[in-house]
Every structure is written in structure tokens, then in C-alpha cells.
Amino acid sequence: MLVLRALGLGDLLAGVPALRALRRAFPGYEIVLAAPAALAPLALATGAVDRLLPAAAPGRAVPETLDWTGPPPDVAVDLHGNGPPSHLLLARLRPGRLFAFAHPGTPGVDGPPWHPDEHERDRWCRLLRWYGLDADPADLRLPRPTTPSPAPGAVVLHPGAGSPARRWPVDRFAAVARALRDRGRHVVVTGGADEAGLAATLGEAAGLPGTDVFGGGLSLDRLSALVADARAVVSGDTGIAHLAVAHATASVTLCGPVPPARWGPPPHDPRHRALWHGPEGDPHGRRPDPALLAITVDEVLDALDALPGPSS
Numbered sequence: 001m002l003v004l005r006a007l008g009l010g011d012l013l014a015g016v017p018a019l020r021a022l023r024r025a026f027p028g029y030e031i032v033l034a035a036p037a038a039l040a041p042l043a044l045a046t047g048a049v050d051r052l053l054p055a056a057a058p059g060r061a062v063p064e065t066l067d068w069t070g071p072p073p074d075v076a077v078d079l080h081g082n083g084p085p086s087h088l089l090l091a092r093l094r095p096g097r098l099f100a101f102a103h104p105g106t107p108g109v110d111g112p113p114w115h116p117d118e119h120e121r122d123r124w125c126r127l128l129r130w131y132g133l134d135a136d137p138a139d140l141r142l143p144r145p146t147t148p149s150p151a152p153g154a155v156v157l158h159p160g161a162g163s164p165a166r167r168w169p170v171d172r173f174a175a176v177a178r179a180l181r182d183r184g185r186h187v188v189v190t191g192g193a194d195e196a197g198l199a200a201t202l203g204e205a206a207g208l209p210g211t212d213v214f215g216g217g218l219s220l221d222r223l224s225a226l227v228a229d230a231r232a233v234v235s236g237d238t239g240i241a242h243l244a245v246a247h248a249t250a251s252v253t254l255c256g257p258v259p260p261a262r263w264g265p266p267p268h269d270p271r272h273r274a275l276w277h278g279p280e281g282d283p284h285g286r287r288p289d290p291a292l293l294a295i296t297v298d299e300v301l302d303a304l305d306a307l308p309g310p311s312s
Contacts, residue, residue: 002073006055009239018124019048021135082114142246147221149229154186158235160195165285177206193217250307256292257281273303
């Protein structure tokens with residue numbers, strides 16, 4: 001079985017329930033996930049993937065080709081998109097069966113309709129249920145990695161995101177960090193591979209020692225361990241928020257311009273708070289979205305105080 005989800009960290013984690021549904025339904029199959037190579041440790045940790053086939057394209061686009069060798073896959077599953085580019089990429093491999101959403105541009109694909117306002121976890125589980133598979137959107141937990149955490153018990157602040165529209169201002173993150181340190185909390189900062197400068201700016205503004213600033217991208221194993229053993233995670237709507245959910249780590253997610261109804265944490269889990277004012281905006285905008293800017297420092301601190309356990 002070949003599964004296409006050549007997207008980012010948060011996308012992989014939102015797809016875990018669907019991947020596990022495939023594993024249960026096809027226990028004797030080798031399941032190959034086409035996804036970015038860097039995600040291999042987490043993909044394998046799901047217990048649903050046997051092998052990762054490196055695949056990616058700029059801007060979350062559909063890869064032009066897949067380095068698939070050998071006979072056609074018995075089953076191909078499109079967990080990447082809802083239209084001809086991803087459908088045709090898989091169809092060119094001549095799979096025995098293709099699971100995908102229906103689209104007028106690919107009339108040969110017999111699948112369910114796409115609902116644009118559906119939550120990402122629910123969407124892919126509904127796709128598989130249409131084909132008769134039992135899929136549970138709540139089946140998203142990951143085991144704790146064996147790698148030791150670089151800062152056990154810390155509150156993790158992650159100011160980065162895939163676009164400026166989803167980045168809460170650094171000065172507000174710094175105000176949260178200073179308030180938490182005044183309460184005696186250990187605060188650390190993380191940043192993606194291209195966010196060393198952003199993390200350093202936050203660390204300096206908050207008066208953090210350099211040893212508490214993990215800019216430039218921790219390895220996925222260390223990041224996963226950091227989140228799994230954290231006191232809480234505060235971030236925008238980005239991959240690390242999904243990692244906190246996967247490890248059942250308390251979290252506050254700053255949502256905007258996309259509402260939590262589409263990408264947020266499970267709404268009835270008291271370990272996770274999603275802050276959202278709306279309205280919905282452009283997730284690819286070049287400056288912080290007004291919905292995100294409506295979230296105040298005090299709201300974030302109050303949300304941390306409201307989390308179960310000593311997370312304030």
C-alpha cells in the first residue's frame with residue numbers, strides 16, 4: 001500500500017488516525033508513506049507505517065513524481081489533496097485500488113465529496129469510512145520517544161509558523177515568557193530550521209540564557225522528547241501544537257487566521273486550549289492576521305492558568 005501525504009509535521013500528525021485505520025484494515029500489507037524524509041522517525045513511531053518513501057515539493061504542492069520501484073501498489077491512498085494533481089500522481093502507478101475524494105477533474109475516482117470546512121483529522125477518517133474502513137479521529141497519541149528531553153518540565157514557547165499570518169508577535173511571546181519566569185517557571189524557546197533568528201530575538205527579549213533557546217531546529221527526536229516532557233506548550237497553529245496533542249502535553253494554541261474547528265486540538269480535551277477570535281483570514285498572508293493579533297498576553301496567561309495541573 002502506498003499512502004501519499006507529502007506535507008509537514010502537523011499534517012503528518014493530523015493524518016495519524018487515518019494511517020492507523022489503514023493499518024488495522026490491511027494488517028498483512030507493507031504500508032509505504034510518501035512524505036518528507038525528515039518525518040521518518042515520527043512516521044515509524046505511529047506503528048502504522050513500515051517504510052517512508054521520501055517525497056516533497058515546495059509550498060505544500062503535490063510532488064511531480066514518486067520514486068516508486070517494483071510492481072504497482074495493490075492499494076494507493078491519497079491523503080494529500082482532493083484534486084487531479086495528487087489523484088493522477090498515484091493513478092500513474094496503476095494501483096489495484098485508489099482511495100481518494102471525488103473531483104470533477106478526475107471522474108474515474110469514485111470517492112466521497114470534499115467538505116472544505118471539515119477538521120483535518122475528521123476529513124481523512126471520513127474518506128476511509130466511505131470505503132468501509134473503521135477510522136477513529138481520536139486515535140492520535142504517540143509513544144514517548146526514548147531520547148532524553150533537553151529541558152524536562154519546561155514551558156515551551158514556539159513563535160514560528162509556516163507563514164507570517166500565523167506568527168503571534170515576538171514581543172507578546174516575550175511578555176508571556178517574563179511573566180512565567182517571574183512565577184518561577186522554566187521557559188525555553190524553540191524554532192524551526194530556518195527560525196534561528198526569530199528564536200534568538202525572543203530569547204533576548206525575554207532575558208533567557210542561550211542554553212534555553214533551541215533555535216535553528218532541534219532534531220525531530222529531541223523536539224518530540226522536549227514536548228513529551230514539557231509542562232506546557234504555547235504556539236501558533238503549527239506542527240508543534242499537534243505534537244503536544246500527540247503526546248498529551250498541556251498546550252495553548254494561538255489560532256488565526258484559520259479557526260480551530262479546522263486544525264485545532266480536540267475541543268473537549270481539558271489539556272488543550274485554543275484561543276480564537278476570528279474572522280477567518282488568509283493563512284498565507286505576509287503579516288500577522290488580525291484574528292491572531294486580537295489574542296492578548298493576559299489571555300494566554302489565563303489559558304495557561306486554566307490548564308489541568310500546575311501549568312501556570
